[in-house]
Amino acid sequence: MTLQMPEKVTIIEVGPRDGLQNEKAFVPTDLKKDFIKGLKNAGITEMELTSFVSPKWVPQMRDAAEIAASSLDNRGRNIVLAPNRKGIDRVYTTNVKAVAVFVGVSNTFNQKNINKTTQESLDELAPIIKELKEKEFFVRACISTAFYCPYEGKIKQEDTLNLCRQFVETGVDELSVADTIGMAAPHESYALFSSLKKEFPDVLLTAHFHDTRKLALTNIFAALQAGIDRFDTSAGGLGGCPFAPGAAGNAATEDVVYMLQRMGIETNIDLEKLLEAIKIVEPHLSRPIESTYYLRHAHQ
Template sequence: MFSLPKKVTIIEVGPRDGLQNEKNLVETDVKLEFIHLLKNSGVTEMELTSFVSPKWVPQMSDAKSIMKKADLAERSIVLAPNAKGVELAQEAGAKNIAVFVGVSNTFNQKNINRTTDESVEALAPVILKLKEEQVFVRACISTAFYCPYEGKIEVEDCIELCRKFVALGVDELSVADTIGMANPVESYELFTRLRQSFPSVLLTAHFHDTRKMALANIFASLQAGIDRFDTAAGGLGGCPFADGATGNVATEDVVNMLDSLKISTGIDVKNVCEAVGKIAPHVSRPIESGMYRLFENGRI
């Protein structure tokens, strides 16, 4: 009989990953209320924003204001893709920094015009400096299972990239099914190997729900011993480099499943749905999570 953890940490990524590629420009005050409602629902770790070029990601052009005005969660994380982004993030008071690299060379070249090795090489001095300053560093590993250009990713390639980040001293690996193609067996196998390889690093699973298998993948990851998951309220998000990739798995649906399994998250589903209700009128596609539909119908 498999065992499941008694407690799981949810890292809410809706304000950053969920909104970063949203077509509608969401006003700063709306984002702030969304963030505050999520924090009040019991979220203790959250991706707030990105310090990226507003030319390429206009949705995140208010990153400095978000950092200045937000009621911060216990661990509030900002994405910074390079040395300049890290500098701006720290000037804004960021204490927890996320960087990202895809396992797939082609995905990286399409995304940031660098190979995987070139991306790690560029980030290495940035990460080492952050760790000297005792900053919490989260490494986001994209295309860990499948790539929209290269297809299936070999497990060893994902582990090797993770090993490079661990050698640099990162605190957390967020390992992502970026285009939502993974199945539960693949999830169990990869996260079992990752736990065996990196027992002293925080391991977080990040699933998209393109084929409606995210909850099944989370359950398989729980069986592999994973107790940290990235989720986005309302199932917001998507990958601009992957045609057809839908949003992140919905926070409210994940918390509901964990509640039913008697696994504690400290998060209130109804309060998350209230946060979703705040952001829903401002995004370009309908909210399709099961728990939010029940909430809209007054059934929770």
Template sequence: MNLPNSVSIIEVGPRDGLQNEKNLLPTEEKIAFIHKLKEAGIKEMELTSFVSPKWVPQMADANDVITNCLDETRNFVLAPNRKGIDRLYETACKAVAVFVGVSETFNKKNINKTTSESMEELTPIIGELKEKGYFVRACISTSFYCPYDGKMNEEDVVRLCQQFASLGVDELSVADTNGMANPQEVYSLFTKLKVALPETLLTAHFHDTRGMAIANVFSALQAGITRFDTSAGGLGGCPFAPGATGNVATEDVVFMLHQMGIETGIDLTKVVDAIAVIEPHLSRPIESKYYRLHSN
């Protein structure tokens, strides 16, 4: 098997994990959750997002979260448009995530722009961010399937990723937004992306809608991917992707990797402790396999 010696985990629970949570969580609990995750050894994390509180009220406390959680590790804030970027500039955060959907319909429902309109807006913004010394992560939504448009064309995904790479982004997070991909599709797309973009950091982002997220992680490993977005407790979902369930659980992915001798630098016991902090405030139970077996 073609397996790496180590893998980087990008924790997305505090942002992607909580954005669709029905209960409005207290800011202090989010901050405690993030600190516990950092204590577990997580070095890269999506903290929050600068989006409209009207549409995503869970992220209304973004400034407070950033102020209390920035440290020497890489802390991302999602900023989908110029308004979000301008808010980012008012903080000390130096890593940003932008996103575009391969699917025109998804992009339109999410940020009321076509994919090409989003790229037109983001092109000068990315240049500006790079000039200012920001780490820029581009999230490619609906890279496999769209809840509205069905299966995506691989060539369209590769083309969009190449477009972002030409703008100088540091990382591409390629997402199975509604959790419909299978391992064969994952291997095929990431193999093509590795060939097309050999110098760009590629990250895989999976949701567990059909219970195949762990299998898809393994398939991406086989394709040479060594960076994965995961969410503690399997939290997640997308307000604009009906039917999408949580992200692949951090603890389940890390457990699998450790069992295969692949290093992550993450303490699983402390990940469980972090989840225990946030679980009482959630509207649904934590269902990840590792947490159910090891929580008190």
């Protein structure tokens, strides 16, 4: 039996944003810039650079404007997260042309995260997305708790599909669909992404897995078989979610790239340069890097 796999995969690096946002100690701005530069030198062409969020709630992102100003280039897609009107208005003062917004499928998660129900969030974002598209922005919709919620448990697949449908109707370019707490199993990954692929053939579909229960790679493998060729990953496996208790970091970029390369799938990412980029930020992290590839190769 021949497995159906894409020949090439695009990695969307989320380390500088999703990865660092949970670090309690402030990572120096210049170091973040060097980290981003190192990741780009390794061949990363799409990246979440930072978040335009309230510094009161996410102090790590208080240097968002400076990071955005210094990290833009024409080599790929430079994305910033902006969850609401305030954040979007700050984006308009920069030269950024790609924005990520997010909504949780779970009402409870959404209310704990941004104090709004899922529908209230959508109603607020719909005119903003329309405006962004009129201004020729690339818009990425991040779908949190697409499989499981720390408060509501298992999420119905139809609820996730319905939220994705509403986002597609607003005109978004990409759906990044996340297993926020790392509870999904491979059969669930395959089922959801097969349905998404069938229903939205003209939208960029990206899978975002956390490695809480060490199933991120198997879920990525299952999503590959469903035809997905875009994955959010985080260098060093950094990350988590302040509103998802117990959630571990994202799938480690280096582990995912290694697996894909072994499978003969092209990523255009240089693993040695990727390790060098991770070494830049490692001394400033609150927890050790535990990705398999990093532990085996970083200090040889």
